[in-house]
Amino acid sequence: MKVAFQTLGCRVNSYESEAMTEKFKKEGFEVVDFNDKADVYVINTCTVTNMGDKKSRQAINKAKKANPDSVVAVVGCYSQTSPDEVSNIDGVDVVLGTRNKGDIVYWANRAMAEKNQFVEVNDVLRNKQFEELEISEYQDRTRAFVKIQDGCNRFCTFCLIPFARGAVCSKDPKKVIEEVKILGENGFKEVILSGIHIASYGMDLEEEYELADLLEEVEKVEGIERIRIGSIDPTYFTKDVVERISKLKKLCPHYHLSLQSGCDKTLKRMNRRYTVEQYIDIVKNLREKIKDVSITTDLIVGFPGETDEDFETTLNFVKDIKLSKIHVFKYSPRKGTRAATFDDDVHGSKKEERSKAIIAADRKNEEDFADKYVGKTVKVLFEEKVKGKEGFYSGYTENYIKVMAESTEDISGLILDVDIKENHIIYLEGSLIKERI
Ligand code: SF4
Structure with missing residues (x-):
């Protein structure tokens, strides 16, 4: 039996696809390229943008065309938020959500044997159970993602993720360490601790435990020489936390601190829980305490109600704070979010202009940051x-x-x-x- 994967979206999805791949291999499946003929196609979907949904649908059609007799299993964020829509797409045999990807082999086998469609999508908004998935191998031999957390309780007004990923839940720290140890024994030098909102790591655990505690434990694992963390809420970096992590030798000095806007009015409408001033203090403190630290970020331009003046505030902020890289996104409404109901949308041409202005400022910052290393x-x-x-x-x-x-x-x-x-x-x-x- 042959299985093929198509993974869309974020690092958490990549991790989960690797974990599903290992499950199929254990059952004797051969893993082939998504362009090849397979008996089972798994599409691990993304729904962060409308484009994510579209690409997911395209992948489903491609799979069914490649082998009309195959079982097509659709899992992940798109199927979690729109199970009816997905199950009505021609050729879909299995629909799973975001918290039962570990059952994929079981449902794929049943769909093959019974020639039936199975839709197994459960409510995740109140589900605080971390789904135990793990990996011991990775196709990329130098670094491996380890999923330590799922879900988000923040509900930023533009974001659908809390509806797709559900409530915050954390992987048992002992299990994270076991997984990292195995990766170290298998020759990986770098691990990237990832999740949907890793700043919330531990908040659902019985004992008092947080991300910094986990980082201190992972630091002790032999064989692992570098630890990275995925994108993180800036407010996690209190003075205490920065003091603790500044002592870690293996933790790489690169933090992706999502900013989204450099204007307080817009941040408030986005339901982000910090002000520009707080963000500046966090960056300053990290720069003081952590040698060679690189801080990167995400930024949305053209959020509803963002005036020319608000945008100027953001642009000036970007020029002053000099982050080492900014990923710019032009806002597009996502059905099901609060921001999609805001009626003061910014015209497309303005979004384009603003995006170009941020990219130009960022390029200069990026160049200056990298220049510091010439001759070193x-x-x-x-x-x-x-x-x-x-x-x-x-x-x-x-x-x-x-x-x-x-x-x-x-x-x-x-x-x-x-x-x-x-x-x-x-x-x-x-x-x-x-x-x-
Ligand atoms: S913090 Fe906000 S942007 Fe990030 S996943 Fe949660 S709701 Fe989405």
């Missing part, structure tokens, strides 16, 4: 050969700057010192201090 030596975990650049390998510094260097031998999976010679903005180029294998 940095540690790079090399990941892969560079396509189209013969003899070059690429990897990332601890603070997540992409670096390329030439080598006569395969250096994937190694952490090596590199002398940085040139800043190409989207990556740095340098030479290995000493080639060692």
